[in-house]
Amino acid sequence: MSDWMASDPIIIQKGRGAYLYDINGQKYLDANSSIWTNLHGHAHPVINRAIRQQLSKISHSSALGLANEPASILAGELVPLANAQSRFNAQPELARLFYSDDGSTAMEVALKLAYEYTRRLGKAKKPRFLGLNGAYHGDTIGAVSLGHIDLFHKNYSGLLFESDSVMAPYCYRCPFNQAKPERADARTYRKCKWECVGQVEKAFATAKKSGNSYAGVVVEPLMQGAAGMVPQPTGWLKDVSAIARQYDALLIADEVMTGFGRVALRDAAGKPSYFASHAEGIIPDLMAVAKGMTGGYLPMAATFATQPIFDLFLGRYDEFKTFFHGHSFTANQLGSAAACASIDILKSPQTFHRRARLEQAMKEGLEELWLLPQVGDIRQSGCVAGIELVADWRQRTSIPLAAKAGIRVCTALAEAGVLTRPIGNVIVLMPPFCTKPDEIKKAIMLIAKAIRQVFSS
Numbered sequence: 470m471s472d473w474m475a476s477d478p479i480i481i482q483k484g485r486g487a488y489l490y491d492i493n494g495q496k497y498l499d500a501n502s503s504i505w506t507n508l509h510g511h512a513h514p515v516i517n518r519a520i521r522q523q524l525s526k527i528s529h530s531s532a533l534g535l536a537n538e539p540a541s542i543l544a545g546e547l548v549p550l551a552n553a554q555s556r557f558n559a560q561p562e563l564a565r566l567f568y569s570d571d572g573s574t575a576m577e578v579a580l581k582l583a584y585e586y587t588r589r590l591g592k593a594k595k596p597r598f599l600g601l602n603g604a605y606h607g608d609t610i611g612a613v614s615l616g617h618i619d620l621f622h623k624n625y626s627g628l629l630f631e632s633d634s635v636m637a638p639y640c641y642r643c644p645f646n647q648a649k650p651e652r653a654d655a656r657t658y659r660k661c662k663w664e665c666v667g668q669v670e671k672a673f674a675t676a677k678k679s680g681n682s683y684a685g686v687v688v689e690p691l692m693q694g695a696a697g698m699v700p701q702p703t704g705w706l707k708d709v710s711a712i713a714r715q716y717d718a719l720l721i722a723d724e725v726m727t728g729f730g731r732v733a734l735r736d737a738a739g740k741p742s743y744f745a746s747h748a749e750g751i752i753p754d755l756m757a758v759a760k761g762m763t764g765g766y767l768p769m770a771a772t773f774a775t776q777p778i779f780d781l782f783l784g785r786y787d788e789f790k791t792f793f794h795g796h797s798f799t800a801n802q803l804g805s806a807a808a809c810a811s812i813d814i815l816k817s818p819q820t821f822h823r824r825a826r827l828e829q830a831m832k833e834g835l836e837e838l839w840l841l842p843q844v845g846d847i848r849q850s851g852c853v854a855g856i857e858l859v860a861d862w863r864q865r866t867s868i869p870l871a872a873k874a875g876i877r878v879c880t881a882l883a884e885a886g887v888l889t890r891p892i893g894n895v896i897v898l899m900p901p902f903c904t905k906p907d908e909i910k911k912a913i914m915l916i917a918k919a920i921r922q923v924f925s926s
């Protein structure tokens with residue numbers, strides 16, 4: 470914050486497509502999609518029109534005891550999307566959804582539903598949850614309790630409830646990976662025996678033995694975002710889901726970053742897909758979405774649940790079984806109208822083509838970065854990539870956070886007209902789907918230039 474107070478910030482005035490413009494007319498590529506929210510670019514005529522049309526009717530009315538048109542239409546769009554085009558074997562159906570405002574609240578809702586569902590079934594008095602090392606699920610207290618990033622969470626430990634964590638599959642820095650570093654994504658050359666899956670199995674078995682089984686396991690499917698864009702090797706999610714179900718625990722998917730087509734192009738059967746879980750043929754029991762839901766235009770979120778979870782909150786009035794949770798702006802009409810428009814665009818064949826084209830262009834462009842000795846790992850899933858900077862790639866030696874390597878590279882990059890935000894020493898690349906191949910390749914060249922510039926000084 471002291472650095473921010475001493476700086477002269479870039480003040481954004483407008484956005485057009487994949488670009489942002491500041492008050493001095495300087496143009497920047499929005500290379501982290503405005504903190505992972507924007508899908509189709511800024512000021513998209515279809516989304517703008519939908520918001521304007523809704524604005525002429527009503528902006529907001531309460532959803533407590535009232536329904537409204539756009540939120541109802543949106544729910545009708547979202548439910549089939551959440552369940553994938555392909556019917557996967559032995560997977561539940563996400564039949565219901567609950568609206569809220571952002572990723573953190575969507576995770577709070579998932580947590581409270583899972584907790585109360587487990588209690589009402591009489592499975593535990595105080596249900597416990599298992600998460601992953603490096604997990605981030607938001608900044609509200611329940612979401613922080615499920616998170617496992619010490620830098621963000623440790624100071625608040627006195628406010629939190631306890632949740633357990635187990636190793637995440639971070640192939641590049643995995644203690645079980647016997648492979649020497651290569652100039653390639655660590656997932657492709659790793660040498661291991663899937664010990665990461667074994668650790669999850671062990672955590673479940675130990676909890677069961679102690680008579681205190683887990684009510685649920687919480688995961689960011691395919692890629693952990695705030696951990697530093699840490700992707701899971703193919704098969705991990707499928708195996709972990711099978712373990713959770715074998716132990717009768719709920720699978721709680723946080724698709725706040727990964728959802729709406731960001732990290733997975735196709736589902737396990739090869740059909741166009743919008744959620745990361747589908748890539749491994751998985752439908753979770755609870756799923757939180759936000760960020761890209763409105764195309765990144767307005768704050769809105771949803772938590773999907775199965776019918777059996779929903780049903781446990783039904784009863785006679787005097788049983789007071791209702792889910793006592795609601796926000797003032799739940800099911801906001803402007804957000805719903807934006808989300809309906811964004812989903813229409815997302816489902817079009819043209820957007821599928823754009824996503825495929827962007828994914829390929831990123832892959833080709835990122836190859837160039839292996840030439841830089843300061844690059845230790847480049848990990849891409851779909852249209853998201855993390856570039857990890859290191860002191861010595863042969864030893865995987867980390868750069869101390871205090872050296873601000875990521876921040877300095879991103880500052881140099883901003884001067885060259887590309888905006889993104891690092892996570893420690895990881896440079897994040899997550900452009901809107903409308904970014905053209907030559908634009909993303911140019912941005913990657915500028916990343917290389919910024920890395921050279923920072924490390925030569």
Ligand code: PMP
Binds near residue numbers: 572606608695
């Ligand atoms: N879950 C994940 C995986 C996230 O990446 C984030 C935000 N970065 C959140 C939850 C919290 O979302 P929000 O900032 O909208 O509260």
